[in-house]
Amino acid sequence: MVRPAAFGYNIETAVNNTFQHVPKSGQEEIKAAALKEFDQLVSILQNEGVEVEVVEDSASPVKPDAIFPNNWISFHEDGTLVTYPMYAPLRRQERREEIVTDLQEKYQVTRRVSLEHFESEGNFLEGTGSMVLDRVNKIAYACLSQRTDPSILNEWAEIMGYTPFTFAARFDGQDIYHTNVMMAIGDGVSVVCLDVVEESRRDALYQSLASQKREVVVLRADQVGSFAGNMLAIRTKDGRQLMVMSRTAHESLDEQQRNTIERYARIISSDVNTIETIGGGSVRCMIAENFLPAV
Numbered sequence: 001m002v003r004p005a006a007f008g009y010n011i012e013t014a015v016n017n018t019f020q021h022v023p024k025s026g027q028e029e030i031k032a033a034a035l036k037e038f039d040q041l042v043s044i045l046q047n048e049g050v051e052v053e054v055v056e057d058s059a060s061p062v063k064p065d066a067i068f069p070n071n072w073i074s075f076h077e078d079g080t081l082v083t084y085p086m087y088a089p090l091r092r093q094e095r096r097e098e099i100v101t102d103l104q105e106k107y108q109v110t111r112r113v114s115l116e117h118f119e120s121e122g123n124f125l126e127g128t129g130s131m132v133l134d135r136v137n138k139i140a141y142a143c144l145s146q147r148t149d150p151s152i153l154n155e156w157a158e159i160m161g162y163t164p165f166t167f168a169a170r171f172d173g174q175d176i177y178h179t180n181v182m183m184a185i186g187d188g189v190s191v192v193c194l195d196v197v198e199e200s201r202r203d204a205l206y207q208s209l210a211s212q213k214r215e216v217v218v219l220r221a222d223q224v225g226s227f228a229g230n231m232l233a234i235r236t237k238d239g240r241q242l243m244v245m246s247r248t249a250h251e252s253l254d255e256q257q258r259n260t261i262e263r264y265a266r267i268i269s270s271d272v273n274t275i276e277t278i279g280g281g282s283v284r285c286m287i288a289e290n291f292l293p294a295v
Helices: 027-047 097-106 116-121 150-160 199-210 221-225 247-252 255-262 273-279
Strands: 073-075 080-083 111-114 132-134 139-143 163-167 183-185 189-192 215-218 232-235 241-246 266-270
Touching: 027 266, 027 273, 073 097, 080 097, 080 150, 111 150, 132 183, 139 150, 139 199, 150 163, 163 199, 183 232, 189 199, 189 255, 199 215, 215 255, 221 247, 241 247, 247 266, 247 273, 255 266
Parallel strands: 080 111, 139 163, 189 215, 241 266
Antiparallel strands: 073 080, 132 139, 183 189, 232 241
16 A cells, blocks of 8 residues: 555546546645545554555655555566556656565565556556456456556456456446446455446356356445445455445445345445545555565
């Protein structure tokens, strides 16, 4: 998780992120609120027994979205570390080689895959925002958008040994910019909003998720607007599964949805309203889960 130095409204990403809203407060007030929300989430996770690696954002250059690291880097069980091409020029500065170097001292990185050269061609794939990964069955779910290019997705899948599952999805009159705002995958359970998916792919998407021995929780479109799709399954140091989400997302779930999730994972939620409203991303976007083997 990256503790922000300059969280704020990014006009470059707002072009195709319908979840962002123009701030009504001043920059310093927004930053202070975001830092408070970030620190609270870290504390909640640590108290639940999750090992959290907090990296301080660098003050220069200014990076308003540094709090969302899962878009520029991903970590994998076989020791692979991948860096990604980003749509917004401001966000490309979030890729910091010193972070990679520091991680290599603690974890085994046996392969480095760098895809950022695709930016010069105007093509993008924004990590585990663009892709929701079924790491057990090696399926990469992706709704295609300006930020999720199918050719890069296919190249990534070939390198990583995954099968792509692509579809179109729209919310609030726009293509959904990141797949992880409308679906999530855990052990034994998955969450998806089918109403936002193109009709011809809805049944196939549901069947793909259900066939992997997971109970499928179906969200409504309004719950996507409350970031209910932007949840993440993680494990504590003693192996318990948690489903982490924002308070907004948690409160939007109905009793049946909550009960289904809690058959497989303890729900943990935290208030990140400022981060959601101004940044257009929620709890899942704030966490780049680390599967690298320890040194």
